[in-house]
Amino acid sequence: MNSLSYNRDNHTNSIQLKRNEVIFSEGKYPKGIFYIHKGLVKIFKYGKDGKEQIIQICKSGEVIGFRAVLSENSYNVNAAALEDNTSICFISTNDFNQYKNSNPQLQNRLIQELSSELQEWADFVTDMTQRTVRQRTALALVFLNEAYDEKEINVAREDLANMVGTATESLIRIINEFKKHSIITVKARRIKVLDLQSLKRIIED
């Protein structure tokens, strides 16, 4: 969903994060943007009774926090590391703006990217409102399988539940069912997708 990304060779300013360490939080004003060098980052909001709703998972190579910089608003979401050993680097608003202004093509590219993303949200909303917990779980697993490069997915059950938008217990029951049907294997918290096709079939009902 977030296809704004670029490569950096010098990872000075690189910050190491453990799971759940906060990158930025709601209400604060941005001082720059963050490039994800390694690991996964969750973007989320707190709902009623403090339950997190994960809005987006960002992968290494992606940039986060630029919406607030570009809109000149405060953050309206929170960002935190989804796993240990996540590393990010900080790019100040000044550096970012300088880069932006020095590259006149970027304006148009930005407009195009932002519009594309905006379009994708419509799909996301429809997925979240019209699909069942089982279907959304399959959706999340397909996404994470890709994010983990077909390796073992290693995410807290609670985070998984917050991605799917359900209770942790409900998520676990679905996971068990998938395990029973040999669609995935589960070793402690690690999940490996065996049968991607089945997951895709489940998504579409």
Add this chain to the structure above:
Amino acid sequence: MNSLSYNRDNHTNSIQLKRNEVIFSEGKYPKGIFYIHKGLVKIFKYGKDGKEQIIQICKSGEVIGFRAVLSENSYNVNAAALEDNTSICFISTNDFNQYKNSNPQLQNRLIQELSSELQEWADFVTDMTQRTVRQRTALALVFLNEAYDEKEINVAREDLANMVGTATESLIRIINEFKKHSIITVKARRIKVLDLQSLKRIIED
């Protein structure tokens, strides 16, 4: 949510629409954008079994269809009139681009607006996933009360349900409950909000 809007004095090219008449539809490529001169427009996607999920309601003064033009993708949503006597006018991609290019400030303003909108989607997703049907119904009524300028809301129950993301029958039961509590009055399909504060209280639970 859609704050891109501007005034036009000449409404040549103006098109009159009846309820449910299509403005554009998913998969097609845009030839331009549409300015809503009068009435309300629903932006929606079809979910499984053809159920509409309304993503957005746009009011007069707003512009629709520009995301697909700016991203250079096909439409990924549908747009149709929510009520009779909706009137729109068409602005070709050429005219739009000419306007955009003749106004160098607009680039930055566009980037800012698109980023702002992108931020708001996070709130929308959180509302849709974490709130109950009752809360989302209150949310929809508050929005429509404003859109109808505190006058009577006049929207098909089915559309209301599709905004809320629920079954028509479920929506009707909630509406009845609100009526019983004197939060709204209902005359045939027309709904008048009496007690805005109660609705806002319900939204926050």
Add this chain to the structure above:
DNA sequence: CGCCTATTTGACTCGTCTCAAATAATGTGG
């Protein structure tokens, strides 16, 4: 007035949430 569609009501089912408790995994200090 009468047809057709939209709205409403009722009864029932099912998915999902909640709460409580058991078990497993992980981390910590000795």
Add this chain to the structure above:
DNA sequence: CCACATTATTTGAGACGAGTCAAATAGGCG
């Protein structure tokens, strides 16, 4: 490296919100 403490995960039972289907009523329009 073990024993304990702490946290995460899993299971079970029960309740409740919301969806479905079918049928009745009301509204709008020719």
